[in-house]
Structures are given as C-alpha cells and as structure tokens.
Amino acid sequence: MVQAVQRAVQILRELATAGPRLGVTELADRLGVAKPTAHALLRTLEAEGMVTQDPESSKYLLGPDLLLLGNAYLDTxxxxxxxxxxxxxxxxxxxxxxxxxxxxxxxxxxxxxxxxxxxxxxxxxxxxxxxxxxxxxxxxxxxxxxxxxxxxxxxxxxxxxxxxxxxxxxxxxxxxxxxxxxxxxxxxxxxxxxxxxxxxxxxxxxxxxxxxxxxxxxxxxxxxxxxxxxxxxxxxxxxxxxxxxLGAPRGAARPPRRGHDPSAPPTVPTPTPAA
CATH class of the missing domain: 3.30.450.40 (GAF domain)
Structure with a gap:
C-alpha cells in the first residue's frame, strides 16, 4: 500500500468520526506522524477540496468535494x-x-x-x-x-x-x-x-x-x-x-445451508454404476 494515500484516507475518516473540526496537532497524534507530515497531507487534501480549514479556529473539517464523490457512488x-x-x-x-x-x-x-x-x-x-x-x-x-x-x-x-x-x-x-x-x-x-x-x-x-x-x-x-x-x-x-x-435467480431467498456457500452451484450426485 502507498503510505501517503493510506494516511490521507485516515485523516478523512478521523474528521468523519471524531470531528467535525480537528487541528493539525490532534490529527498528527491520531495518525502517529510528525506535525509537518500531517500539515502537508492536509494542505494537499485542501487543495483537492477534500478538506477545508475553518478561518476562525484554523482547524480542519471535511470538504464539499466529498459530497460529489458520495453522490457519484450512489449513482453507480x-x-x-x-x-x-x-x-x-x-x-x-x-x-x-x-x-x-x-x-x-x-x-x-x-x-x-x-x-x-x-x-x-x-x-x-x-x-x-x-x-x-x-x-x-x-x-x-x-x-x-x-x-x-x-x-x-x-x-x-x-x-x-x-x-x-x-x-x-x-x-x-x-x-x-x-x-x-x-x-x-x-x-x-x-x-x-x-x-x-x-x-x-x-x-x-x-x-x-x-x-x-x-x-x-x-x-x-x-x-x-x-x-x-x-x-x-x-x-x-x-x-x-x-x-x-436485479436478476436474482428463483429460490435465491431460500435459507442457506450452514457450511455451504449459497452462491455456489448445486452439486449433482454421481450415480453409482450397477453391479
């Protein structure tokens, strides 16, 4: 995995779950990285519209472009x-x-x-x-x-x-x-x-x-x-x-047999040859 991308995603998740506003120091502590690293990640995310900075507190919150991505996901x-x-x-x-x-x-x-x-x-x-x-x-x-x-x-x-x-x-x-x-x-x-x-x-x-x-x-x-x-x-x-x-086959709602993958095709028993 690309560590920078992973950390950027972690910032977004922290703002989504622990926010709505977090400072650079708080995010650096949560990510376990140096403050300059967290700041660089935040500046990049801000430039892409993924986060925005509150002018009064200087803390960061989720940006408006995330809504566009969310709506695009729903459309798919x-x-x-x-x-x-x-x-x-x-x-x-x-x-x-x-x-x-x-x-x-x-x-x-x-x-x-x-x-x-x-x-x-x-x-x-x-x-x-x-x-x-x-x-x-x-x-x-x-x-x-x-x-x-x-x-x-x-x-x-x-x-x-x-x-x-x-x-x-x-x-x-x-x-x-x-x-x-x-x-x-x-x-x-x-x-x-x-x-x-x-x-x-x-x-x-x-x-x-x-x-x-x-x-x-x-x-x-x-x-x-x-x-x-x-x-x-x-x-x-x-x-x-x-x-x-959605095109589901008939009988898709039947209770699955535990220990059996319900999406797997049924097995057909092999006939035993006559003696």
Whole structure:
C-alpha cells in the first residue's frame, strides 16, 4: 500500500468520526506522524477540496468535494437505481418510511430513503452509517450471508447505540437463524429510542445478498400486532420483487445451508454404476 494515500484516507475518516473540526496537532497524534507530515497531507487534501480549514479556529473539517464523490457512488449503485419505484410503492402500502441499504464492513450504509407518505417533517437519511447489529437492515443481510462473513461479523466489534442494542453474539445468532425461517428481521429501539424496523434481504444476479429493504418508524406503529405481520408480508414481497428486478435467480431467498456457500452451484450426485 502507498503510505501517503493510506494516511490521507485516515485523516478523512478521523474528521468523519471524531470531528467535525480537528487541528493539525490532534490529527498528527491520531495518525502517529510528525506535525509537518500531517500539515502537508492536509494542505494537499485542501487543495483537492477534500478538506477545508475553518478561518476562525484554523482547524480542519471535511470538504464539499466529498459530497460529489458520495453522490457519484450512489449513482453507480444498481440496487439504489432499481429500488426507487419499489421503495415508493412499499412506503405507500405501509404508510411508513422505507430505507434501502448495503453492507460496508461492519456497518450498514443507507443508499435510498423513501419518505413516509404523510406526517411531520422528515430528515433524509441517505448516507447514514449504522452498526449492522443495531438495525433490521443489517441483520437481514448478515442472516443470509455466507458462513465466513456471518461468523466474522458476529465475532467482531458489535455496536451500541441504545440500551436495547444487542451485543451478545449468541443472542444475535438466534435472531439471524429465526430470520431464515420467517424471511424478515426486526429492530426494536436498537439504533434509536422509540424507533423500530422490519427488513428483508435483496439478492443479486448470482444469488448473493445485494442489500436489504425495510420499513422504519415508531415502535408502537410497527411492532404492534397485527400490523407487524402485515408489514412483514409487504416487506418480504417488495424484497422479492426487487430481487427479481436485479436478476436474482428463483429460490435465491431460500435459507442457506450452514457450511455451504449459497452462491455456489448445486452439486449433482454421481450415480453409482450397477453391479
């Protein structure tokens, strides 16, 4: 790897997670480099529009050109493009907000947000990054993931956003296994107090998990019966239709056999020759 590029990326990540404003000395300490090195990196990033310097405090913050890169990334997301109509239809049917997301590392990235058809002012959540274990969208993607990816995420750092966030790997594993039977996952105030979610996985052309789609809203509206079951049916149907739109093969949503890569072609037994 090119060390200068790696350090520049680390600066952007520090500003994104520990910011919004950090000074040269703070960033040098976080990167473990000399102050002149950090300053040179910041000046280069500033010239490219990736960071900007606050004229009052002389500290640095993320620059406007990052937004252009982010929007360009969203435009390349086939899942997002294909989901626009399906998300709007689900939002109308459910009467709730709909999120579409992909898995990036151990976080969920929201790539599309269809607003609830009616109600109070809503905040656009496109670009939101959420620990996978704290939301229904993340659980839906991990439940159908290949064994290696699933176990790696269960053994990794599990985020905590509220007192209801589940951080016990065995409890999460039980939820993921249950989802393979029901076809959907739930979130009960695990990423934000008072909010809930119901999600289902979306599959791509090769039968792999391409992302997830789900409804998000107040817990008292989403998880009360019989509404929960009605919403779960709507979410599953929409996920299945979106998967077909992406070219997923029939049966892609079948529960994977643990210890078996769900994207691998089935093995055909060799007939035993007659004696």
């Amino acid at each position: 997301q086939e899942l997002r493009t294909r989901s626009l109509t399906w998300a709007d239809l689900l939002a109308s049917r459910a009467g709730e907000a709909v999120w579409v997301a992909v898995l990036t590392g151990d976080h969920v990235l929201v790539v599309h947000h269809a607003f609830r058809p009616a109600g109070a002012v809503q905040i656009l959540e496109v670009g939101a990054s959420i620990p996978w274990n704290t939301c229904a969208l993340g659980k839906a993607m991990v439940a159908w993931a290949p064994d290696e990816a699933r176990e790696r995420l269960l053994a990794g750092r599990l985020g905590v956003l509220t007192g209801a966030s589940v951080t016990d790997p065995e409890a999460l594993r039980a939820q993921l296994d249950a989802a393979l039977t029901t076809g959907y996952t739930l979130e009960d105030q695990e990423s934000a107090l008072g909010d809930a979610g119901i999600a289902a996985p979306v599959f791509g052309r090769g039968g792999e998990v391409a992302g997830a789609i789900g409804v998000v809203g107040p817990v008292e509206r989403l998880l009360a019966e019989p509404v929960r079951q009605e919403l779960a049916v709507a979410v599953r149907e929409t996920a299945r239709n979106l998967s077909r739109d």
